[in-house]
Amino acid sequence: MLKKETNVVILAAGKGTRMKSSCPKVLHILGGKTILEHVINIAKSVKPKKIILVYNNEEKEIKSKINDTSIHWVVQKEQKGTGDAILKASKNFSDNDDIIVLYGDMPYISIESIKKLFNSKKKSKISLLTAYTKNPNGYGRVLKKNGKVIKIIEELDANFREKKIKEVYSGTFIASGKDLKRWLNKINNKNIKKEFYATDIIHFANLEKSIIKTVQTLNYQEILGVNNKLQLSILEKIFQKKQINDLLLSGVTLKDPYHFILRGILKHGKNVEIDTGVILEGNIVLGNNVKIGAGSVIKNSFIDNQTEIKEYTVVENVKIGKKCIIGPFAHLRPNTILDNQIHIGNFVEIKDSTVKEKSKIKHLSYFGNAEIGSQVNVGAGSITCNYDGVNKFKTIIGDNVLIGASTQLIAPIKVTKNTTIAAGTTLIKDVNTPCLVYNSKEQKQKKNWIRPKKL
Numbered sequence: 001m002l003k004k005e006t007n008v009v010i011l012a013a014g015k016g017t018r019m020k021s022s023c024p025k026v027l028h029i030l031g032g033k034t035i036l037e038h039v040i041n042i043a044k045s046v047k048p049k050k051i052i053l054v055y056n057n058e059e060k061e062i063k064s065k066i067n068d069t070s071i072h073w074v075v076q077k078e079q080k081g082t083g084d085a086i087l088k089a090s091k092n093f094s095d096n097d098d099i100i101v102l103y104g105d106m107p108y109i110s111i112e113s114i115k116k117l118f119n120s121k122k123k124s125k126i127s128l129l130t131a132y133t134k135n136p137n138g139y140g141r142v143l144k145k146n147g148k149v150i151k152i153i154e155e156l157d158a159n160f161r162e163k164k165i166k167e168v169y170s171g172t173f174i175a176s177g178k179d180l181k182r183w184l185n186k187i188n189n190k191n192i193k194k195e196f197y198a199t200d201i202i203h204f205a206n207l208e209k210s211i212i213k214t215v216q217t218l219n220y221q222e223i224l225g226v227n228n229k230l231q232l233s234i235l236e237k238i239f240q241k242k243q244i245n246d247l248l249l250s251g252v253t254l255k256d257p258y259h260f261i262l263r264g265i266l267k268h269g270k271n272v273e274i275d276t277g278v279i280l281e282g283n284i285v286l287g288n289n290v291k292i293g294a295g296s297v298i299k300n301s302f303i304d305n306q307t308e309i310k311e312y313t314v315v316e317n318v319k320i321g322k323k324c325i326i327g328p329f330a331h332l333r334p335n336t337i338l339d340n341q342i343h344i345g346n347f348v349e350i351k352d353s354t355v356k357e358k359s360k361i362k363h364l365s366y367f368g369n370a371e372i373g374s375q376v377n378v379g380a381g382s383i384t385c386n387y388d389g390v391n392k393f394k395t396i397i398g399d400n401v402l403i404g405a406s407t408q409l410i411a412p413i414k415v416t417k418n419t420t421i422a423a424g425t426t427l428i429k430d431v432n433t434p435c436l437v438y439n440s441k442e443q444k445q446k447k448n449w450i451r452p453k454k455l
Contacts, residue, residue: 006118007093007177008043011085012036012104013056013076018228024062026104028232031239032263032281035226036066038107044070045111046118048100052092054085081195082171087184095178101198103171105226107235113222114172116215121174125210128152128202129172131217139168139223140199142214149212152199156192167214169199170223179205269305293327301332304340321357339374356399369411370395379405379423386411 016025026036043051052072055062056079063073072092076085086101093099098121102109113129120127128149130142140152141162152169153162175183183201191197205212217223226232243262247254252268254260256276263281269288278292282300286292290303293311301318309315310327317334320326324342332344333351342355345362353367356374361367363380369392370384382403384395395409398417405423409415414430415437421427422438431437 005096006046006048006098006100006174007050007052008046008048009086009089009093009099009101010036010039010043010051010053010104011082011101011171012039012062013054013079013085014105015056015058015079016105016227019226019232020229024056025226027062027065028226029263030107030226030232030235031243034065035107035232036062036104039102039104039109040066040068040071042107042109042111042114043102046114049097050092052089053104054089079195081189081193082198083184083187083196083200086180086198087196090177090181090184093177095176095181097177098174099177099180100174101172103225106170106172106223107226108222108224108238109170109172110218110222113215113217117172117174120213120215123211124213125179125208126173126175126202126205127213127215129170129217129223130167130214131170131220131223132166133168133220134166136163136166136168140171141165142167142169148206149202149214150206151203154191154197154199168223170217171198175201175205179210264300275311287322296327367395369393370397372397373399373401373417375400376403377401378403379407381405382407382409384409384411 012026019025027034054074054076057075057077074089076088117127117129140154143151183204186204187196187200189196244257253273259276261279266284268286271289272286274292275294277295279297285302287305289306291308295312296309297314299316301315303320304322307324313327313330315332318332318336320338321340326344329347330344331349335352336350337354339357341358343360347364348361349366351368353370355372359376361378366383369386386392393411395411396414400418402420404421407421408426410428416432418434419431420436425439
């Protein structure tokens with residue numbers, strides 16, 4: 001961890017016009033979280049004294065979306081460059097603080113690299129995080145003379161010889177607050193973009209004969225940023241590949257690793273099997289011997305031991321007990337709790353309901369705002385009519401109730417235990433005594449009827 005006097009500044013004020021989106025660049029989603037959240041989490045992981053985030057006043061959505069009271073927010077009203085942005089942030093740190101600068105669109109900087117940067121600062125006035133790459137296009141180049149850093153040249157201002165340099169600057173550095181403020185006040189905007197480049201502080205540090213160190217990242221991917229949707233897709237692939245590798249090494253069976261997506265955090269037990277085309281989002285917990293069928297989507301849910309989610313099932317904000325069979329083609333919606341040994345079958349939708357152990361809802365049914373007891377058997381096509389167009393009402397079904405096919409339960413309604421409801425019944429009154437419930441129907445036949453013929 002960093003010493004208590006170290007602050008982290010995150011620059012997130014860029015407009016991101018190349019994203020061609022109404023959404024601010026740093027709020028685009030990467031691996032289930034915004035790009036900026038990844039960077040904030042990196043900053044928090046090293047436990048700095050303070051995190052200072054510079055954002056664009058036009059992008060008020062950033063502050064409302066992140067909504068983190070531990071962050072010190074600084075507005076850069078006019079986009080005058082990274083040097084101006086850090087200068088705005090400097091009002092929030094003291095001369096005795098060490099300052100690490102991160103970028104809000106670079107989500108893969110590792111904790112290890114930040115620690116290396118911090119340790120390097122013990123022997124320098126300023127330490128820079130750099131990387132060697134075969135394709136340095138788009139990055140500032142590290143200019144050295146006799147092995148010593150003399151300046152960083154932005155690509156737009158670099159000549160043909162300078163553009164061949166393979167060591168590139170990530171933009172991340174560490175320096176003391178006192179030195180940084182002094183250097184920032186010396187920079188100007190005499191460049192092609194007419195901006196105040198933070199990279200110019202290296203030139204002034206060199207003029208003072210300051211010791212400037214470079215620290216290489218663990219890999220080139222750490223310095224990858226996001227400027228357009230193509231780069232975002234590349235970073236998403238990198239993220240997914242790491243997730244997949246980690247899961248495989250931890251014992252999860254992915255039957256088709258190239259067609260699996262994890263956009264969040266997965267905690268799992270042993271012998272978990274996940275088939276092709278599965279998408280997991282948010283916080284997911286899978287117990288031992290859980291199987292997820294092809295094409296299923298699981299969001300923010302807990303699934304206990306020995307439960308099987310069959311093909312093309314959607315599960316959102318649900319808790320599922322042990323030894324359940326769900327699907328195929330089922331839809332479990334938010335606030336649904338299933339006990340142990342539940343069977344939910346084809347094209348069944350359940351929302352905001354609880355189902356007790358050993359109950360079965362197997363075919364083409366909908367249950368919303370319901371409490372279903374244990375060992376209940378629901379016939380095909382049965383539904384709760386829980387919504388009157390304004391309000392939603394509850395259905396309570398006792399233990400060991402048998403509900404025949406095509407039954408409609410008009411909520412609010414209660415059905416006591418051990419009741420049998422005949423197929424095709426429309427239930428409009430509470431059933432307080434175990435019995436057979438049915439609606440009288442008369443079957444009629446029309447003699448001498450002729451089926452219509454095609455014209």
